[in-house]
Amino acid sequence: MDSLFPEPSKQVPLAHSLRPKLWKDYVGQTKVTEQIQKIKKPTSVLLYGPPGSGKTTLAHLLADEWKLPKRFLSAVTSGVKDLRDVMEEGKSLGTIALFLDEIHRFSASQQDALLPSIEEGSLILIAATTENPSFRINRALLSRLQVFRLEELSHSENEQILSRALQVLGAQVILSDSARRELLSVAKGDARKLLGLLESLMHSHTEGDTIEASDVEAILNVQVLAYDRNKEQHYDVISAFIKSMRGSDPDAAILYLAIMLEGGEDPLFIARRLLVFASEDVGNASVHALPLAMATWQAVERLGMPEARIPLAQCVTFLASAPKSNSSYMAINQALDFVRRKDFSYRIPNHLRNAPTATHRKEGAAKDYQYPHNHPGHFVLESYFPSDFADKNPQFYDPKPQGMEKNLRDQLRKLWGEKRYPDP
The missing domain is CATH 1.10.8.60 (Helicase, Ruva Protein; domain 3)
Incomplete structure (x- = not known):
């Protein structure tokens, strides 16, 4: 444990042997290196970025600049005992720099074990992770680390x-x-x-x-895609997938679908997301979207891979190409916000109440209700809001003049008038 990094030799990997020893030889991460070089006093840091982006080299340069005894541990192969040994050594030496690679692989309790030594200053932690620290690093530990995000090298x-x-x-x-x-x-x-x-x-x-x-x-073996169905890449790809469909770009959407399928994503997870998207983003602009998404989910469930890729591709390209409206999605969200207000109350007017018994009818339930089908055009101008709303009836649903929803808007405007449904 005398050195964090062995000297170049024929026995170590080429990437290790050629590691830069001076800041001027370091390639990439210009913004991060400028920030790091401004740190004059040894402080615990977390280097977060994709594989091969220079995290270990930065750790090496930092430890050398601070002129501290340095040790190396990998969370893949080390445990609490190894940590304790380094921390005890730090106490005896005064301060020690520990480069801890793949820190996200440590459990919560293992991460907690670092806190006392960091707090008292006997351990300067230089940690590295390929995972988003917000998801994988304890809050208590994260609050004691200065975080630097590294980008993929160009x-x-x-x-x-x-x-x-x-x-x-x-x-x-x-x-x-x-x-x-x-x-x-x-x-x-x-x-x-x-x-x-x-x-x-x-x-x-x-x-x-x-x-x-x-x-x-x-x-080269078969290429392994940079995709992890349980970690950050999973969330980034599905986000790009949804946003590509919402942006009506079927080519980008089908690319992200291919990445997920090739990366081993559960096709049923994708099918469920398509179901949500069909209602949230296409909605009434194309009433075929939801039935197609539902059929796709059932098809994927029955077929399995690799055949499931075919209905998934059909559904993705349709949803991406279809006219879009989030009016129904916005309507339920606004209505929920409305009924959650502290001052919200309601009373169902008599003409809208159910009248299953004579007692209900005696109370006036359902009295004066006008049955729309008995009127021309199957419509009668009537108030359907709670009694105490008076004339302050809110409007939650605002159909867009887009796709099939345009017909709904025209119909509602014809029935309820231009004041409620003005020109968009």
Whole structure:
């Protein structure tokens, strides 16, 4: 445990060996590095970002700058005993820097174990996570950490890292232009993946050989999508999926559907979201939406994958392409807000009450009710609101002049007049 990071050697991964030792050599995350370098006094931090974005390197640079004894633990392989050993060492040394990788894998009680040492200053925690800390890190611990969010590295930033690696390696590896493009393409912003692939290519070729794009393709397994059905990516993708349908872009929506299905998402979860969307966002602008979404849910339930992708795709493209209205969704929300008011009360007027017995009828229940079907056009001008509303009848439903809902608006305007349903 003498060093957080071993010195470069042939035994450690290439990504580890080529890790920058100076701030000027660090690539990417300009905004974050500027903020971090302003921290003059050692303080506990949380580095949050996707794999291969530079979290471990930032931890290394910080620990070196603060000139503290440094230790490394991974939450994947460590437990409370390991933490206690480091914390005891911190007390004996005065202060120690602990880089804790994958901290989100620690349980709540394991995270709590860090609090006393952080509070008293014997432990400077430099934690790293790929998960949203709001979901996976205890509030008590999070309040004691300065959080920095790292972004996925850009293509040009990964290109700088690859160029620097090739410069250091010299004649050990020769990449053709096509192989270089292929490597950068499959790395997708992950510097560790980029250098790991480069290392695999080195091990499968003799020094001086030229590596071609076909060689890169040969070492790649089936691509694993950056999608986790139980974590942040799940919420981000479903959010983009819903917003793409709401924005009437079937191509973007079908792309996110493919990402979810390929990432192992439960197709019934997707079908349930389509049911909600059909009413919330399409509504009465297309009354076919809800029956189609319901049929899609049943089809997915009966078919299973891979066939379920077909009705899902049909429903997604229809909902994305259909005219939109959230009028019914807004109507129920506004009505619920209305009845939840502290001053809300209501009394059903007699003409609208049920009259199942003679006693009810004696009280006047249902008296003077006008049956609409006995009137021309099956409509009679009548008040259906509670008695004590007087003339202050609220309007919750405002049908939009969109798709089939336009017909509903025209019909309601004809019945109730332009004052209640004016031109939009």
